[in-house]
Amino acid sequence: MRTVSIARRTRTAVALVAGAALLGLGACATGDGDGAEGPSAAPSPSSDDGEVQGTEQDADAEDEADEGADGDGTSAAGERTRIMLRIDLGLDDTSGEGALAHDDLAALLAEPFGGTAECDADLVLEPGAAPVDCVGPASFGSAEPTQEWVAHPVLVPSDSGFQDGTRVAVLFSTGTELPEAAEDLLDEDITLTGVGFGSAFGMEPLSAEQVAESTLGTLTSEFAYVRVDQMVEWSEVTCEDGLDFEEFETVDCEATTAEGESWDLAVAPGTYADNDQGMLVGIDRTSGA
Secondary structure (H helix, E strand, C coil), X not given: CCCCCCCHHHHHHHHHHCCCCCXXXXXXXXXXXXXXXXXXXXXXXXXXXXXXXXXXXXXXXXXCCCCCECCCCCECCCCCCCEEEECCCCCCCCCCCCEECHHHHHHHHHHHHCCCCEECCCEECCCCCCCEEEEECCECCECCCCEEEEEEEEEEEECCXXXXXXXXXXXXXXXXXXXXXXXXXXXXXXXXXXXXXXXXXXXXXXXXXXXXXXXXXXXXXXXXXXXXCCCCCEEEEEECCCECCCCCCCEEEEEEECCCCEEEEEEEEEEECCCCEEEEEEEECCCCC
């Protein structure tokens, strides 16, 4: 097993320069907590000599609009599983009870694209509930519902901190089901956050060191989809393996706080629906000790 440790000084450097582009498209819709707005790009992981690698927007990446997916839930050849995390569900109570009507779910998917969508059923807002198949826009260039999406109920930290509870959000992913290698993101003990680092991020597979550094940058970023930088003082991260953005799967990581607490993490590549590449980080809220 290969692990790597990233020191607290790295956290400080990453936090100062890590700006997120539009994350998961949620900010397009509301701007009131359903996403985070920030600079259009943020740095890729640092190179071995400590210099930050450039991450200017790659026009070619923006042209790779993913259309369609295989029936097994994985993206077709040459395509990445794209995701969209929507936090503001337009409901008064998202503590984990009730359901989101199928037309409201479709609107949640379609709204950021300015298009239309269709969903097969209501989505029960409970961890582990059955996913719902939808058809929605494939890209900004085409607002018609031509892309298969699947909606899952997931958990994100409560406003007071992930240690104090959770609230329900919806994770959309392209295809007909979430790939099996990433199913731990749906666990009832996992709370999600994420951040975008720009379209050039993740163009090449990330090493364990790079995954650890980018995960720490996500946890400490003020632009994170759900901020957790003010909840605890994250000190370092270790990861067991690297990530290839062509495969939507999680790797096991561990975050340590300045107080010596350890938190288990499930980290996945974040190919957000606007082609902004970043990280999707699941925190096991039962593991802090």
